[in-house]
Amino acid sequence: MTSVHPVFDVEAVRARYPALSDGRVWLDGAAGSQVPDVVIDAIAGVYRRGLGNQGAAFAVSARLGELVVAARAAVADLVGAPDPADVVFGPSMTALTYRFASTLARRWRPGDEIVVTELDHEANVSPWLQAAHRAGVVVRTAPLDRLSGTLPTQAVTGLMTARTRLVAVTAASNLLGSMPDIPAITGAARRAGALSFVDGVHHCPHAVVDVAGLGADLYLTSAYKWYGPHLAAAVARPGLLDGLEVDNLAGVPGDGPVRFELGTNPFPALAGVVAAVDHLAEPAGRGGTGPGAPPDRRARIVAARAAATAHERALGVALVDGLRSIDGVELLPGWDAARRTATATFLVRGSAPAQVAAALDRAGINVWHGNGYARSAARALGLLDTGGAVRASLNHYNRAEDVDRLLRALTAHAGAPDRDR
Ligand SMILES: Cc1ncc(COP(=O)(O)O)c(C=O)c1O
Numbered sequence: 001m002t003s004v005h006p007v008f009d010v011e012a013v014r015a016r017y018p019a020l021s022d023g024r025v026w027l028d029g030a031a032g033s034q035v036p037d038v039v040i041d042a043i044a045g046v047y048r049r050g051l052g053n054q055g056a057a058f059a060v061s062a063r064l065g066e067l068v069v070a071a072r073a074a075v076a077d078l079v080g081a082p083d084p085a086d087v088v089f090g091p092s093m094t095a096l097t098y099r100f101a102s103t104l105a106r107r108w109r110p111g112d113e114i115v116v117t118e119l120d121h122e123a124n125v126s127p128w129l130q131a132a133h134r135a136g137v138v139v140r141t142a143p144l145d146r147l148s149g150t151l152p153t154q155a156v157t158g159l160m161t162a163r164t165r166l167v168a169v170t171a172a173s174n175l176l177g178s179m180p181d182i183p184a185i186t187g188a189a190r191r192a193g194a195l196s197f198v199d200g201v202h203h204c205p206h207a208v209v210d211v212a213g214l215g216a217d218l219y220l221t222s223a224y225k226w227y228g229p230h231l232a233a234a235v236a237r238p239g240l241l242d243g244l245e246v247d248n249l250a251g252v253p254g255d256g257p258v259r260f261e262l263g264t265n266p267f268p269a270l271a272g273v274v275a276a277v278d279h280l281a282e283p284a285g286r287g288g289t290g291p292g293a294p295p296d297r298r299a300r301i302v303a304a305r306a307a308a309t310a311h312e313r314a315l316g317v318a319l320v321d322g323l324r325s326i327d328g329v330e331l332l333p334g335w336d337a338a339r340r341t342a343t344a345t346f347l348v349r350g351s352a353p354a355q356v357a358a359a360l361d362r363a364g365i366n367v368w369h370g371n372g373y374a375r376s377a378a379r380a381l382g383l384l385d386t387g388g389a390v391r392a393s394l395n396h397y398n399r400a401e402d403v404d405r406l407l408r409a410l411t412a413h414a415g416a417p418d419r420d421r
Helices: 008-014 019-020 037-049 059-079 093-105 126-135 155-156 183-190 267-280 296-326 353-362 375-381 401-414
Strands: 087-088 113-117 138-142 164-170 195-199 219-224 231-238 329-331 342-350 368-370 389-393
Touching: 008 037, 037 059, 037 267, 059 087, 059 219, 059 231, 059 267, 059 296, 059 389, 093 126, 093 195, 093 219, 093 231, 113 126, 113 155, 126 138, 138 368, 155 183, 164 183, 183 195, 267 296, 296 329, 296 401, 342 353, 353 368, 353 389, 353 401
Parallel strands: 113 138, 113 164, 164 195, 195 219
Antiparallel strands: 087 231, 219 231, 329 342, 342 389, 368 389
16 A cells, blocks of 8 residues: 555655655655655756846846746745735744744833743744844743643633733644644734734644734745755734834835845745646646646645545554554653644663664664754753654655554564674
8 A cells, every 4th residue: 555545645745745755765854854856946047048137127137037927926826825925934943033033022121021932943942042132022932732732722821911922832843743722822812912923933834824814913924844955934814024123225116015025035946936836736646637627726736636635644643653563662741732743752771762763774764863943842851962852754755654654663673682783
């Protein structure tokens, strides 16, 4: 059996990804996914057809300008944003978060408050802590529930006061996979008069994203987690960007998302973003739109992502069930969260996480080990100074054989005498 979801043809998807043909098991998409042929070709195509910059009289320049517009439209379609002009590009989610932290902090006054969480990646914590420190703003940290590996809504909303200016929260933990109730949190933030800054980096590749439904004032996503290039986007609630003051060069247009972008955009990467979104709109890797497919890309994305996430979810259940049945393997809390990605993080009795990852590498399996910069969660679980844990994360191109190979290799490792590990 290769595909665990009847309408999702995983072999057709896999055929599009050149890197997957090396025979290894790729279970580290949470750190960076592979890219399909169309993305590679789109990026190379920009270089092949010639480069310049926007604003010149010749044809290449006009084409690059159109590419920027097309890339904003693609990200807007991916996350369900009504207006592409609310999409800001940056080199990484981390860079964008620093950009918005310094921008939003201009409005903060000493004694104001912000809320961050223990479930978040450092990229949605450190920039806010540092900006708060400079502005004399009080930081409140919402604790994760150590037993369930989840972030209870009340843990965040209970910290909001009339002085709360910002709530920074992840839509999915890259360490534990659990997904907080974002609409409940952003709704409470809005009622408290605070902005919500939602880290969608681990969420976006594993969900049918609807930013309006999430209620995020700013939603952040990195294309290299959803089969695209190393480029990130911040998607703003309509109207938000216009009201923000931001540093940029004299002469940069006074309106639109370009105000928030620094220097020349990476045109080849933007072409890769368009190709990745078009790929995500395809029905299960078959290419093209297929007969009967909805005419607009957003509708096709919603249908295709629903099938892909169902495939991942079914595979994730098999992964977790298999891990639980191996003597000596202990899953971190979060594996049974009601809302979660197909990301399983675990320890192996008697082996350091780095040792387990090295043994899996020898068996031809790529996994992550450590804390994945989810430092507060690792600290809360007592793992920050002990090497973290091992993480196996599934993407739409993973299949049942990948899970089986991981489980077999782990069974052998967990059962081996110390000298053979
Ligand atoms: C949940 C989460 N947030 C933020 C980041 C940082 O993203 P970037 O590498 O685009 O700065 C990562 C990276 O792995 C992540 O997993």
